[in-house]
Amino acid sequence: MSENEKDLGVAMALLERFTTQTLPRALEIKERVDRGEQLSQRDIDFLQLTLTERAEEIKPLVERHAEYQEVYAQAVHLYKEITERALLNEEKASPPT
Incomplete structure (x- = not known):
């Protein structure tokens, strides 16, 4: 089996x-x-595993195959949107110091 087939x-x-x-x-x-809710620990664990660790694992594949770069970039952007909004939600929920 060739590298491309794998x-x-x-x-x-x-x-x-x-x-x-x-x-x-x-x-x-x-x-x-987006509705203003905070992330649960389960959400954080999912994002950590799926959208960071796995993204790093598949990065070499994406680098070898340009046809996967757009979907990879969109997934990373979605992660960024989620985490930025979640941070804003946390800041709103925390009392000022």
């Missing part, structure tokens, strides 16, 4: 998991933070 298999599995599991959960979290 990459394609890995990419297909990752995209399947992303579209059926990761993206729907991330969008649900984004909806909640």
Whole structure:
């Protein structure tokens, strides 16, 4: 099996998991933070694992295949939007010091 065939298999599995599991959960979290809710520890753990650690794991694949860069960039941007909004929500909920 060639390196490209291995990459394609890995990419297909990752995209399947992303579209059926990761993206729907991330969008649900984004909806909640957009409404002003705070992140739960479960949300934080999900974001930490899925959108940071796994993003770093697949970065070499994305670097080898330009066709995956846009979806990768969009996922990273979604993570950034969620965390920025969640931080604002935390700041609003915390009493001033």
